[in-house]
Amino acid sequence: MLFLEREMARQIAFVLPMFSDHSRPDAIKLNFRCPICGDSKKDKYKSRGWFHEHKGHVWYGCFNCNVNMSLVNFMKNYREEMYKEFLKEKFRDSEPSKPTKPVEPTRKLVTQAELEKKFSLDRCDLVKRCDLLPLEHPVIKWMTGRVIPRDKHYLFYFTGAWKELTNTVKPDTYRNVEPEYRLVIPIYNADGSFSCMQGRALGNVDKNQRYLTVKPDDDVNKLYGLERIDPTKTVYYFEGPIDSVFIPNSLAIVGGAMAIQDAPFKEKRVWVLDNEPRSKDTIERLEKLIRAGERVVVWLDCPWADQKDINDMILKSGATAELIQQYLVENTCSGLSAQRRLSEWRKLNEPQKRKHDRVDHSASLRWSGTAEV
Ligand SMILES: [Zn+2]
Numbered sequence: 086m087l088f089l090e091r092e093m094a095r096q097i098a099f100v101l102p103m104f105s106d107h108s109r110p111d112a113i114k115l116n117f118r119c120p121i122c123g124d125s126k127k128d129k130y131k132s133r134g135w136f137h138e139h140k141g142h143v144w145y146g147c148f149n150c151n152v153n154m155s156l157v158n159f160m161k162n163y164r165e166e167m168y169k170e171f172l173k174e175k176f177r178d179s180e181p182s183k184p185t186k187p188v189e190p191t192r193k194l195v196t197q198a199e200l201e202k203k204f205s206l207d208r209c210d211l212v213k214r215c216d217l218l219p220l221e222h223p224v225i226k227w228m229t230g231r232v233i234p235r236d237k238h239y240l241f242y243f244t245g246a247w248k249e250l251t252n253t254v255k256p257d258t259y260r261n262v263e264p265e266y267r268l269v270i271p272i273y274n275a276d277g278s279f280s281c282m283q284g285r286a287l288g289n290v291d292k293n294q295r296y297l298t299v300k301p302d303d304d305v306n307k308l309y310g311l312e313r314i315d316p317t318k319t320v321y322y323f324e325g326p327i328d329s330v331f332i333p334n335s336l337a338i339v340g341g342a343m344a345i346q347d348a349p350f351k352e353k354r355v356w357v358l359d360n361e362p363r364s365k366d367t368i369e370r371l372e373k374l375i376r377a378g379e380r381v382v383v384w385l386d387c388p389w390a391d392q393k394d395i396n397d398m399i400l401k402s403g404a405t406a407e408l409i410q411q412y413l414v415e416n417t418c419s420g421l422s423a424q425r426r427l428s429e430w431r432k433l434n435e436p437q438k439r440k441h442d443r444v445d446h447s448a449s450l451r452w453s454g455t456a457e458v
Contacts, residue, residue, distance in 0.1 A: 086175065090143040090156050093171050094136040097164055103132035106315045107275055112138040116277070120163065122150035130216075130239045204254065204279050206271055211250045212242040215268075224268060227287055232399050237330045242269035247284050251299050254282060258299070267297075270326050272305075272339055273312040280306040283326065283339050298340030308349070309337040320350040321413065323357050328395040331406040332413065345377050355417050359393045360384040362433040371427055380419045383426040387412065390433075 091113050098104055101117035108114050118124040119134035124147075133148035136156065143156035160168035206212050215238040218225050224243040233241075244250050247265040251258045267284035274280050281300040300307075309326040314334060321335040329335035338348075348354060356374050358381070361367045374381050384390065389402035389409075398404040418426055 087138075087141050087143070089171065089174055091138075093160065093167055094143045094156055097160075097167060098136055101134070103130065105132070105313060106317060107312075108316065113143065114138070119147040119149055119152075121152055122147060124149050206242050206269065206279065206282075209250070209253065211246045211253065212244045212269055214239060215241040215243055218243060224266075224287060227268070231327065231396060233327065233330065233396075240270075240330060242271065243267075244269050244284070247297075251284075251297075254299050255301055270309065270339075272307065272309050272326075274306050275311050275314075277312045281340060283309075285327075296339075300340055307338055307340050307343065309339050310335055311349075314350070316350055316353065318353065319355055319414075319417075320353045321355050321357050322348065323395070324359050325394065325396075331395050331399065332410050345374065345379065355380045355382060355413070357382045357413060360387060360390065360398075361393050362430050368427070368431055375419065375423045375427065378419065380417050381423055382413050382416050383418060383423060383430050385416070385426045385430045387416075 094113060094115060098115040098117050101120060104115070104117045106113075106115055113136060115136040116132055117134050118132045121134070124133055125131035131149070135146050135148075136143055137146065138144070144153065145156055145159040146153045154162075157168075157171070160171055207214065215224060215228065216235070218238075220226075220229070222243070225238070228238060228241065229235075243266075245264055245266050246262070247267040247269075248259040248262040250269070252262060266287045268287060270283040270285060272280045272282060281298065284297045284299070286295045286297075310329050314320055314336065318334050321329070321332055323329040323332070323335055323337045326337040326339060329337040356371075356379055358367050358371055362384070371381060371383065389398035389404045392398040392400075392402050392404075395404075395406075395409055398409060399406065
């Protein structure tokens with residue numbers, strides 16, 4: 086019967102706003118805006134409703150209104166048509182005398198109070214979420230300048246007190262907490278709880294201070310975008326968080342290298358390193374990935390070849406996210422064909438005249454470990 090419950094839960098969740106799939110092979114876990122309380126009225130991105138599994142059944146819970154009930158009861162109360170369909174399916178093969186009573190919940194979802202004990206940028210008054218800032222705000226102008234679409238601004242925060250914020254996440258990091266402006270890029274765990282953060286300098290700073298990563302401890306999740314991944318679809322690994330927001334279902338590794346075998350979504354992942362055929366480091370990492378049997382994108386015959394990353398391709402060469410996505414799909418390769426492409430690509434060794442000054446050139450830092458504070 087669990088199979089049927091999963092099927093019904095998927096059908097219900099799939100059409101709800103902000104749906105995302107966090108299922109593992111052995112259990113479903115679906116997230117969306119709670120249709121019972123409507124989630125936040127003000128914030129259309131809040132999604133605190135979950136279908137999850139417990140003791141062989143699917144349950145519905147919401148972190149906002151704190152409802153917690155079996156999927157069967159959820160359907161009975163809120164999806165009558167589906168409930169009828171469920172009963173029909175359920176009794177098609179077997180004919181028990183009456184429907185079995187759903188098991189009462191023994192495990193509560195994490196309560197709102199428990200969640201509130203955890204650190205959250207949304208409750209921190211040192212930051213402001215970027216989609217809530219006016220278009221004239223300097224950080225929004227900066228983001229618009231980097232062509233980061235407005236509908237992605239909710240993923241970023243602004244702080245004028247970076248050092249104080251850092252001390253909140255990782256106490257005693259800075260002794261003096263003079264003001265410092267940064268774009269804050271939060272990294273979440275798969276369940277949406279805060280893991281660590283990156284701060285992107287907005288002014289002119291030393292290259293190795295451009296991206297700073299703050300981790301409460303060394304074991305935290307370092308995959309940017311993990312909470313938004315659909316594990317049933319292709320997952321792209323990028324070098325930088327900002328690049329990753331342009332392409333659906335993408336991740337970026339922040340604050341340190343990650344061993345290939347530790348990277349999740351083994352069957353679904355594709356590695357997209359920066360377009361830097363002249364970088365020895367990039368070539369070496371690509372070789373390593375190809376040898377390990379990984380799928381990669383080699384930027385051969387790339388229409389935006391003089392740009393090193395997705396953000397610059399869009400910003401300076403007129404590419405669109407859709408065209409780049411199509412290029413990625415069409416140019417994913419592995420094994421021998423990847424090796425062939427790589428050896429052609431690395432021949433592009435002629436230094437080309439760059440059309441634009443490369444002010445922002447932090448790729449090598451971003452991959453192999455950004456500065457940590
Ligand atoms: Zn709710």
